[in-house]
Amino acid sequence: MKLAVGSTNPVKIDAVKRTLERYEPTVIAVDVDSGVSEQPWSIEETVTGAENRARRALAATEADYGVGLEGGVARHEGVPGLTLIMWGAVTDGDRIERGSGPTLRLPDGVAERLEAGAELGPVMDDLLGTDGLAESAGAAGALTAGLTDRTRALGKAVACSFGPFLTEYYD
Ligand SMILES: O=P(O)(O)OP(=O)(O)OP(=O)(O)OC[C@H]1O[C@@H](n2cnc3c(O)ncnc32)[C@H](O)[C@@H]1O
Numbered sequence: 001m002k003l004a005v006g007s008t009n010p011v012k013i014d015a016v017k018r019t020l021e022r023y024e025p026t027v028i029a030v031d032v033d034s035g036v037s038e039q040p041w042s043i044e045e046t047v048t049g050a051e052n053r054a055r056r057a058l059a060a061t062e063a064d065y066g067v068g069l070e071g072g073v074a075r076h077e078g079v080p081g082l083t084l085i086m087w088g089a090v091t092d093g094d095r096i097e098r099g100s101g102p103t104l105r106l107p108d109g110v111a112e113r114l115e116a117g118a119e120l121g122p123v124m125d126d127l128l129g130t131d132g133l134a135e136s137a138g139a140a141g142a143l144t145a146g147l148t149d150r151t152r153a154l155g156k157a158v159a160c161s162f163g164p165f166l167t168e169y170y171d
């Protein structure tokens, strides 16, 4: 299985490799434009970013599938606070499927800085004194005391968006 991933962030590449390990994939990282803001602010914008990444990565290669992963923030009816969300999209050039990873509430101080226009990656680095957290454990790792991490969290989005291509239930 040959996969084109629309990002050069090693965490996203690893999430795809590890989740689809049993298919022994060849994974190509493609530097594409997500077509949405650096910090998406809704489910819709986050999903659109994932879709654009998937389609553009496939278009740039000879892969079997294009995979897009996008992080964003959003508020949800009935759930207090601003949350970090992550969505995946997978396309074979014909259909496109979407699925999400986990959702976690961001600390109020982080939410305030995002509301003022900052991006989550740099805000988390500033808060924790780290450099490139978004390319390692991620906010998902830091905010759960390591119970999960960004690779595993994104892996869920990969699994949920790939499922429809790997089972017969959606045909
Ligand atoms: O190179 P790309 O693929 O763009 O990788 P990225 O880390 O920027 O990932 P996204 O664009 O999908 O994420 C949008 C923003 O949210 C940040 N972000 C998302 N998840 C994060 C996490 O777990 N930890 C820290 N920052 C995160 C990220 O750094 C960006 O500022």
Ligand SMILES: [Mg+2]
Pocket: 038
């Ligand atoms: Mg980005």
